[in-house]
Amino acid sequence: MAFPFLWLLSTAFKPPRELAGLHPTWIPEAPTLDNFRQAFAQQPLAAAAGNSLLAAAVSALLAILLATPMAYVLARVRNRLSRAATGWVVISQAFPLVLVIIPLFLILKGLHLVDSRIGLIMVYVVWSLPFALWMLTGYVRSVPRELEEAAAMDGAGRLRTLVSVTAPLLAPGIVATALFAFITAWNEFFFALVLLKSPEKQTLPVVLTHFLGAEGVADLGPLAAAALLATLPSLLLFAVIQRRITGGMLAGAVKS
Amino acid sequence: MTLATAPRRPTAPAADRAARPRRDLGAWFLVLPALLPILVLSVGPLLYGIGLAFTDAQSGRTQATRFVGLLNFSDLFQDSLFWDSFRIGLIWAFGVTVPQFLLALGLALLLHLDLRLRWLARALAIIPWAMPEVVVGIMWRLVYHPDAGILNETLRDLGLSGAGDGRDWLSGLATALPAVIVVGVWAGMPQTTVTLLAGLQNVPRELHEAASMDGAGAWRRFRTVTWPALRPIALAVTALNFIWNFNSFALVFVLTDGGPGGRTRLPMLFAYEEAFRYGQFGYAATMGLAMVAVISVLLALYLVGRLKGDDDR
Numbered sequence: 250m251a252f253p254f255l256w257l258l259s260t261a262f263k264p265p266r267e268l269a270g271l272h273p274t275w276i277p278e279a280p281t282l283d284n285f286r287q288a289f290a291q292q293p294l295a296a297a298a299g300n301s302l303l304a305a306a307v308s309a310l311l312a313i314l315l316a317t318p319m320a321y322v323l324a325r326v327r328n329r330l331s332r333a334a335t336g337w338v339v340i341s342q343a344f345p346l347v348l349v350i351i352p353l354f355l356i357l358k359g360l361h362l363v364d365s366r367i368g369l370i371m372v373y374v375v376w377s378l379p380f381a382l383w384m385l386t387g388y389v390r391s392v393p394r395e396l397e398e399a400a401a402m403d404g405a406g407r408l409r410t411l412v413s414v415t416a417p418l419l420a421p422g423i424v425a426t427a428l429f430a431f432i433t434a435w436n437e438f439f440f441a442l443v444l445l446k447s448p449e450k451q452t453l454p455v456v457l458t459h460f461l462g463a464e465g466v467a468d469l470g471p472l473a474a475a476a477l478l479a480t481l482p483s484l485l486l487f488a489v490i491q492r493r494i495t496g497g498m499l500a501g502a503v504k505s
Numbered sequence: 506m507t508l509a510t511a512p513r514r515p516t517a518p519a520a521d522r523a524a525r526p527r528r529d530l531g532a533w534f535l536v537l538p539a540l541l542p543i544l545v546l547s548v549g550p551l552l553y554g555i556g557l558a559f560t561d562a563q564s565g566r567t568q569a570t571r572f573v574g575l576l577n578f579s580d581l582f583q584d585s586l587f588w589d590s591f592r593i594g595l596i597w598a599f600g601v602t603v604p605q606f607l608l609a610l611g612l613a614l615l616l617h618l619d620l621r622l623r624w625l626a627r628a629l630a631i632i633p634w635a636m637p638e639v640v641v642g643i644m645w646r647l648v649y650h651p652d653a654g655i656l657n658e659t660l661r662d663l664g665l666s667g668a669g670d671g672r673d674w675l676s677g678l679a680t681a682l683p684a685v686i687v688v689g690v691w692a693g694m695p696q697t698t699v700t701l702l703a704g705l706q707n708v709p710r711e712l713h714e715a716a717s718m719d720g721a722g723a724w725r726r727f728r729t730v731t732w733p734a735l736r737p738i739a740l741a742v743t744a745l746n747f748i749w750n751f752n753s754f755a756l757v758f759v760l761t762d763g764g765p766g767g768r769t770r771l772p773m774l775f776a777y778e779e780a781f782r783y784g785q786f787g788y789a790a791t792m793g794l795a796m797v798a799v800i801s802v803l804l805a806l807y808l809v810g811r812l813k814g815d816d817d818r
Binding site: 476 | 540636758759
């Protein structure tokens with residue numbers, strides 16, 4: 250499974266002479282950091298990383314703030330709304346994005362939010378809500394109801410109960426969900442491709458495709474170096490939360 | 506479902522009942538912050554998009570958009586390029602989903618057998634799962650690269666230079682689709698494996714032990730004990746994988762951009778071109794709706810299967 254990744258790694262550190270050689274090798278004979286320097290020189294990578302960071306962090310934070318209260322209600326109240334919401338989670342994952350992006354493009358254009366980081370962040374928030382709800386609902390269910398009932402007996406309303414009793418216990422789940430939302434937005438390509446036109450606003454995945462060039466002729470070394478850099482944050486974060494992600498997604502998939 | 510099966514408290518506490526109306530208002534207050542954005546930027550656009558499929562909407566046009574009824578649908582029906590991409594989409598989705606499931610099932614069974622290896626599997630699984638699809642595409646372009654790629658070099662080393670010598674897998678008319686399918690299988694394997702592995706953990710161990718005591722072999726135990734317990738989750742994961750694959754975009758966009766000669770032009774790539782390269786918003790929305798038709802059938806199968814799975818329990 251890891252071999253293609255090792256190849257990416259190897260290519261990123263090869264000098265041009267080895268890349269042009271007839272018999273490529275797994276281990277670069279003369280490893281170099283030149284590709285990384287060149288990657289930054291060829292495309293606005295630092296700015297793109299900044300844009301990705303902004304979009305991913307802000308949208309993850311907003312998604313969590315909006316989703317946590319709703320997930321709490323979905324987990325605790327079983328009625329038509331909660332069933333509809335669960336159904337929507339499944340359906341929203343199943344629609345071809347083109348059916349949503351055209352109207353979104355028109356709506357955002359009407360609001361003068363096409364080619365705007367704010368517009369992209371709005372889309373990312375809404376786009377990450379379904380799975381944030383899905384994961385968080387699972388986490389809320391794992392908090393014993395009895396604790397909340399005790400708080401209710403003392404006269405606390407839902408919001409009070411959520412903030413003072415449930416949320417602290419949910420903290421690890423909330424962090425995991427937020428990081429997952431972050432990674433998803435960091436990796437996202439389609440919306441960013443359609444919605445952002447100005448080079449200085451584009452996110453990392455879109456800028457990476459500029460390395461490919463028109464005819465698919467690419468400068469392989471810098472391409473590999475840039476791709477590697479774009480992957481590292483999500484790989485690291487994913488390694489941290491991976492156990493919780495699989496647990497949370499499964500809680501949603503199997504139990505809801 | 507777990508909660509539903511957990512024993513309910515016999516009577517709701519009196520205080521809770523008294524506080525009901527206030528608390529339900531509170532519930533709405535908690536739901537609205539997420540519900541409103543979903544309605545405005547997700548449900549709304551979806552309905553709008555369905556509406557657009559019946560119009561001649563174009564980007565940057567001065568005249569007003571007109572309602573054209575089923576015109577787009579009859580155009581689409583006669584659009585041989587669309588049918589090509591539809592067929593390619595189905596081949597791709599089956600070609601990715603089926604091997605992905607079989608390989609993931611094998612891997613999951615293996616890992617379930619040997620708990621000590623699970624950390625390794627998790628570690629390896631992280632790589633394709635966490636990578637941006639764009640990077641997965643770039644990475645495989647490097648692997649497939651005719652001169653600097655490791656695939657052709659490996660084939661040469663194996664003495665299969667006839668097969669691999671300087672071959673450009675992603676630009677060959679015959680090899681492009683299989684080549685992107687391999688990448689699709691690779692990219693989605695970990696998620697499927699981890700899901701199935703979790704499903705295997707729900708298989709009651711006692712049943713397994715009882716079956717081996719009765720002298721059932723490995724295959725029989727799989728068929729009579731493991732599979733029935735795994736079936737609902739296997740069905741769910743396959744249906745969702747198929748839908749995701751049918752809708753996929755970024756991976757193939759980066760690998761081939763639909764080429765050579767449209768041989769890997771998935772429906773999403775076609776619709777994207779139509780909408781954002783040629784500005785045919787209405788027509789592209791119609792394509793989206795046609796894709797929904799296929800997906801709906803599958804989603805229905807999935808939901809029916811899941812309901813049946815629930816009844817079995």
